[in-house]
Amino acid sequence: MKIRVSIMGRSYHMTDGLHEFIELDDPATLEEAVQRINQLMPEGQTLTGSCLVLLGGTHFGSLDNHDPISLSDGDELTLIAPVAGG
Amino acid sequence: MGAGVLSEEGQLRLKGASAFVSRTGGMGGPASLMLTMAGVGRVILAHGGDLISPDLNRQVLGSERGLETPRATQFADYLRSMNRFVTVEAIDHEPNDAEAMELAARSDIVLSCAPTFEERLRLNRVAAAARIPFIDAAQWGMMGTLMVLRAGSTACLQCVYPTQPPFEELFPVVGAISSAVGSLAALEAIKVLSGCGRVAWGQLLTLDGFQAQTAFVPLRRDPQCRCCSTMFNDVEFNDMEECV
């Protein structure tokens, strides 16, 4: 299945070259999607656990603090890396 | 401010209000300027250190003339020059827990514009303890975020970041986005303090200037939150849900 992924927030430039859609087995969990995204990121870079997780525009918590999330074909996953610049 | 924007009552409420802005950088600078120009009665600025040259790409309150001199005091002077009816207080350092608590206790709102999550979470805690609204304005490069929170009726910042995100000493700043986010933080504060307009309670605004996208996202409260779940009981949450 395919889900649409959008990554924003801190260090957004590192994910600028990633494809808008990623392929996953059906069904898939959020963790599997994140593992796939981390493989596509530049070497040595991974998403931080405090990234906010939005699915279809709904906030589900952060990567390190959320209820189980299963993904379906066509889902829109947004990950927002925490921003604190003053 | 003009008829049709704020009622006379709303403007009087602004005049009687106090806003605590911690730090006066790329967002706290424009936020405090807009609060001062709108006529918020007391604006309290907190910022340690001197104004330095690399900061000038986003300092709307500073200029070449003020380099290597303390930031908070010169910015406060500038704000006083913009509106003689506003009392401006300058705190020339980052407030610790006790001082932040004291400042929040005599303010009606906290604007969090700090470079570290440690300070942002501290400001969130003191705003929650003082039962006052909390606005978090942040940016990175061409991207900005704004959260308008009121612990007890919405998520608090600790609900959003249960684990303190890592500190980043150096980060890119495009002054156009920090200034936009700071101004929007002031706008939300003006609505809260005046009672005019619909406040974006409990929402995260993302302003992604790089991708040319914006969104409002309702933020989920964490029932296990170390900050707000221990300060407010369920009755208070239910009673205040209408604010959201």
Ligand SMILES: [Zn+2]
């Ligand atoms: Zn909370």
